[in-house]
Amino acid sequence: MKEEKQMFLSVDDVSEVQFGDVRENAVENGRLIKEAFKGSFDIVVKKGYCAGKCVVFANCDGLCNSQKIADNAMRPLLSFKGELPENDELNFICDHLLCGTEQKKETSLDMAVDMLLRGTLLIFIEGWKTCVIFGVQSIPERSIAEPDTDVQEFGSREGFTENIKTNLTLVRKRLCTANFTIQMQEIGKESKTRILLCYMKGRVDKDLLDEVKARLQNLQMDTVLGAGYLRKTLDTKRLSFFTMVGQTERPDTFAAKICEGRIGIIIDGTPFALIVPRLFIENFQTLDDYINRPYYATFMRIVRFLAFLISVFLPGVFVSIGLFHQEMLPDDMLYNIVVMESNTLFTLTLEALIIHFVYETVREAGLRMPKSIGHAVSIVGALVIGDAAVTAGLIGAPMLIIVALTAICSLVSSDLYQPIAVLRIIFIIVGGATGLYGIMIGAAALLVSLASMTDYNIPFLAPFSPYNKELLRDSLVRISMEKLGKNIFDINVIKLRKKKHQ
Numbered sequence: 001m002k003e004e005k006q007m008f009l010s011v012d013d014v015s016e017v018q019f020g021d022v023r024e025n026a027v028e029n030g031r032l033i034k035e036a037f038k039g040s041f042d043i044v045v046k047k048g049y050c051a052g053k054c055v056v057f058a059n060c061d062g063l064c065n066s067q068k069i070a071d072n073a074m075r076p077l078l079s080f081k082g083e084l085p086e087n088d089e090l091n092f093i094c095d096h097l098l099c100g101t102e103q104k105k106e107t108s109l110d111m112a113v114d115m116l117l118r119g120t121l122l123i124f125i126e127g128w129k130t131c132v133i134f135g136v137q138s139i140p141e142r143s144i145a146e147p148d149t150d151v152q153e154f155g156s157r158e159g160f161t162e163n164i165k166t167n168l169t170l171v172r173k174r175l176c177t178a179n180f181t182i183q184m185q186e187i188g189k190e191s192k193t194r195i196l197l198c199y200m201k202g203r204v205d206k207d208l209l210d211e212v213k214a215r216l217q218n219l220q221m222d223t224v225l226g227a228g229y230l231r232k233t234l235d236t237k238r239l240s241f242f243t244m245v246g247q248t249e250r251p252d253t254f255a256a257k258i259c260e261g262r263i264g265i266i267i268d269g270t271p272f273a274l275i276v277p278r279l280f281i282e283n284f285q286t287l288d289d290y291i292n293r294p295y296y297a298t299f300m301r302i303v304r305f306l307a308f309l310i311s312v313f314l315p316g317v318f319v320s321i322g323l324f325h326q327e328m329l330p331d332d333m334l335y336n337i338v339v340m341e342s343n344t345l346f347t348l349t350l351e352a353l354i355i356h357f358v359y360e361t362v363r364e365a366g367l368r369m370p371k372s373i374g375h376a377v378s379i380v381g382a383l384v385i386g387d388a389a390v391t392a393g394l395i396g397a398p399m400l401i402i403v404a405l406t407a408i409c410s411l412v413s414s415d416l417y418q419p420i421a422v423l424r425i426i427f428i429i430v431g432g433a434t435g436l437y438g439i440m441i442g443a444a445a446l447l448v449s450l451a452s453m454t455d456y457n458i459p460f461l462a463p464f465s466p467y468n469k470e471l472l473r474d475s476l477v478r479i480s481m482e483k484l485g486k487n488i489f490d491i492n493v494i495k496l497r498k499k500k501h502q
Helices: 002-006 026-036 066-078 089-097 109-116 164-172 206-217 228-234 251-259 280-284 294-324 331-342 348-368 371-391 397-410 414-434 436-452 491-501
Strands: 043-050 053-060 103-106 120-125 131-135 180-187 193-200 246-248 263-267 273-276
Touching: 026 043, 026 053, 026 109, 026 120, 043 066, 053 066, 053 109, 066 089, 066 120, 089 103, 089 120, 089 131, 103 109, 109 120, 109 131, 164 180, 164 193, 164 251, 164 263, 193 206, 193 251, 206 228, 206 263, 228 263, 228 273, 246 251, 251 263, 251 273, 280 294, 294 348, 294 397, 294 414, 294 436, 331 397, 348 397, 348 414, 371 397, 397 414, 414 436
Parallel strands: none
Antiparallel strands: 043 053, 053 120, 103 131, 120 131, 180 193, 193 263, 246 273, 263 273
């Protein structure tokens, strides 16, 4: 057993490769790179001569454009027949032989290798402790397509992709101002994932910006592969069902939030961007609200909010009325419900829990399965599990109607689906055990929890708690664009209001 254990190294035993500075010997630099990536066939190191001077090329095959390497770097250097100026070979090669705009000189071999893994070409010249980093990236990426999760009726059809430069371009073309600031940072010890911190100078709160930067710098993770890895760092209210870190797949929504004084974070490799902070009322607002007329935008926001209340409380209220408060129902309706439920095997509480569990299972299966058969799963869930279960007497038709209405309402605000799914189960159990009194107490506890939720010194329920009449102009009710002013939602005003109440 001891010998078997010695065959494997623990994580603490593996140390990161350190290259140090670039060596004068170009061949030695190539050898160090080969040794570090021994066994990796995609790392290519080649040697050549330019006017009798040894030159070593290193690149990562698959991340580079081979045609650019041959036409813009290797052919001009290796075919040069003249003489290189003494003691100035490096600058001559960069200025006269290499054909490309993206060039950088680096003296640290560690930094050069990091750039090699991002699709650049490394050029080492004999006698120089400087490496030339030549941009020849050709990283495979998905084309710009319409967002799948945040669909708008009249908005743009462009959505974020997995390429960080493409995402930045989509935002930059919407914010043609020097006040739009982008700061790049690498996070993750092993993945070294690039993220872009985006904000608008003059509108973002300095304390908010410093707090976000501090939390990102304190992130202790080896690998960061998506936006979800950053949520637990940016969101300190981890025990709450709700979060003040929003996400979007739309560059136009991202740009709008930046203009409101928020901070946006674009992560390389993920088609979603994060927005800090996010208020509760924003879950019921869409970009179409600012395109439609004010009265219709207000109507739709009220519809979304009512759909949220129905999806959370309706099953629990139905169970509590059916078990404890039958006198609240009309006689004919009560008689029909009693007849239908008398033929089932389970109580209302257990019946509601079972059918919601089945619904969540069918939804998860339809979400994870291939799209070609995902519709078949939905049909089976609707026909077989729904109609057959009622016919067999496993569940009652009223409960099936309640679940169907709840499921539709829960999809109106897609960003709130996760807390809705959990809260719905909780209120079913509470309603089945204590009736409407327990539902009312639970609703009050939920409201108090939301009102007390504060992160980045910004209240989650603003502008309702604390009350701010000025900011109500674009909350559940939306007034005309002329009256909204240049800043639709000013985070600084909310923060000052919070401090005033303290």
